[in-house]
Amino acid sequence: QITLKESGPTLVKPTQTLTLTCTFSGFSLTTGGVAVGWIRQPPGKALEWLALIYGNDGKHYSPSLKSRLTITKDTSQNHVVLTMTNVDPVDTATYYCAHRQNSAFDYWGQGTLVTVSS
């Protein structure tokens, strides 16, 4: 079955770079049309879509965060990594990764809470 799990630091200082890893199983990013995306949710607030990567290395980013985000993949290791530069306390959120196929975000990780604070 398809599973995804996010990992990374729980606490990051302002201005630092945040690196999150999504480790998945049950599917291959080399399969046509399959992608992995990142979504976040600040405490008590709405979901926000961040980025998406395909097996052919095609990438898409949220226009409002594009300058700060980089998404990469390691197909052999079944990892997708999201990097966010110059973090701020407003970036405090639960970060989720999700499997996307046939325009459906159908499987999600449990999420990882990242707090940005000095």
Add this chain to the structure above:
Amino acid sequence: QTVVTQEPSLTVSPGGTVTLTCASSTGAVTSGYYPNWFQQKPGQAPRPLIYTTSNKHSWTPGRFSGSLLGGKAALTLSGVQPEDEAEYYCLLYYGGAWVFGGGTKLTVL
């Protein structure tokens, strides 16, 4: 900046029917926006319900249905159950990027 708008809150009686909508600041929502709908309960990850307007996942209860209604994407719950009380989010596609709506808090009372 593209904005996706949902009703902030709705209340429905058990057994009743309610429709949640999802509008785009760019104009009418069509099937090309591939609307997705998610349910989220406190402390849980979002649970996918509907994709590409009206397609259900294998785990989606039959009382949930998706459609296009008056230029918006819509999620209809028929025969609402107490366990349907949750936050509901729509997600729309904009030629590469995706945008979530602000969510609708559904109260079953």
